[in-house]
Amino acid sequence: MSPDPILDTDFIKEMSRQMRALDTYGTYAGKSTTEVLAPFVLTKERKADIPLVGDPDEETVARVKAFYNAIAVLIEKECKLLAVPLVHLTHEGFGRALITVGKLVTVDKTLRDVHRFGFASLSKMKDEADKLLAVAIERIGQHSAVAGM
Amino acid sequence: MSPDPILDTDFIKEMSRQMRALDTYGTYAGKSTTEVLAPFVLTKERKADIPLVGDPDEETVARVKAFYNAIAVLIEKECKLLAVPLVHLTHEGFGRALITVGKLVTVDKTLRDVHRFGFASLSKMKDEADKLLAVAIERIGQHSAVAGM
Numbered sequence: 001m002s003p004d005p006i007l008d009t010d011f012i013k014e015m016s017r018q019m020r021a022l023d024t025y026g027t028y029a030g031k032s033t034t035e036v037l038a039p040f041v042l043t044k045e046r047k048a049d050i051p052l053v054g055d056p057d058e059e060t061v062a063r064v065k066a067f068y069n070a071i072a073v074l075i076e077k078e079c080k081l082l083a084v085p086l087v088h089l090t091h092e093g094f095g096r097a098l099i100t101v102g103k104l105v106t107v108d109k110t111l112r113d114v115h116r117f118g119f120a121s122l123s124k125m126k127d128e129a130d131k132l133l134a135v136a137i138e139r140i141g142q143h144s145a146v147a148g149m
Numbered sequence: 150m151s152p153d154p155i156l157d158t159d160f161i162k163e164m165s166r167q168m169r170a171l172d173t174y175g176t177y178a179g180k181s182t183t184e185v186l187a188p189f190v191l192t193k194e195r196k197a198d199i200p201l202v203g204d205p206d207e208e209t210v211a212r213v214k215a216f217y218n219a220i221a222v223l224i225e226k227e228c229k230l231l232a233v234p235l236v237h238l239t240h241e242g243f244g245r246a247l248i249t250v251g252k253l254v255t256v257d258k259t260l261r262d263v264h265r266f267g268f269a270s271l272s273k274m275k276d277e278a279d280k281l282l283a284v285a286i287e288r289i290g291q292h293s294a295v296a297g298m
Contacts, residue, residue, distance in 0.1 A: 086245065088237050096235065098247070103288065104295065105252040139252065146253065146295050 007033050011129050014073050018066035042118025056093040056115040068097045079140050102149040106136035156182050160278050163222050167215035191267025205242040205264040217246045228289050251298040255285035
């Protein structure tokens with residue numbers, strides 16, 4: 001079986017880099033990208049096992065941050081301007097994720113139920129990232145004066 | 150002695166409102182604005198008593214938030230657009246304070262040594278708030294399309 005072409009995309013490669021950067025104890029050494037990113041994939045069955053209400057653990061919060069960090073890196077690559085991610089969460093898993101470029105908010109997402117953060121597949125995760133990235137790049141193009149501040 | 154005219158300014162009145170809103174146990178009941186805002190005033194002597202390195206306690210973090218909340222309220226009053234404050238701090242007291250209006254970052258402040266957050270006097274605190282407010286209002290005027298998004 002040939003490897004999934006999605007593993008060769010900039011986004012998935014950056015996600016893998018982000019996760020490996022967090023891996024202080026080398027538990028990901030020798031693991032494939034699919035294995036490293038497996039915790040992001042919440043199939044219907046896995047999601048059903050997570051209680052509706054709950055506090056996100058440290059690993060989940062780290063995954064949310066990795067996701068927005070990766071998008072910020074892709075924004076930077078595309079527009080050659082510094083993109084700063086900011087994930088702000090309460091203990092209960094509610095909050096806001098922002099990515100600012102200059103004085104422009106390029107991504108602004110309300111976060112809910114972060115303890116259930118995940119995607120039906122890696123491909124769905126990439127779709128979501130592509131959507132956020134497209135909006136961000138378009139906004140930077142339209143408001144380059146603010147993005148350049 | 151006649152009361153300090155600064156106590157009649159919108160900013161100081163809003164600061165007092167913000168602090169009283171946090172006062173779950175009624176400890177501020179019957180206290181004057183000067184008393185309620187006293188923790189914000191760090192004279193040289195009081196500042197010297199605080200160690201250079203330290204973690205901010207909950208009360209200090211609440212005061213930082215009250216300060217940026219008050220500025221957000223004044224921005225809203227001035228420009229009739231929703232202003233959303235976001236104070237993001239690490240446990241060590243480093244972080245970032247943002248106030249967004251639409252997709253425009255109107256206030257963007259790097260926070261350091263938050264455990265030493267305070268001002269030489271109420272008047273100095275108002276000066277700082279006025280400065281941030283003036284920059285924010287000017288920016289909203291210049292980039293009203295982004296602020297209106």
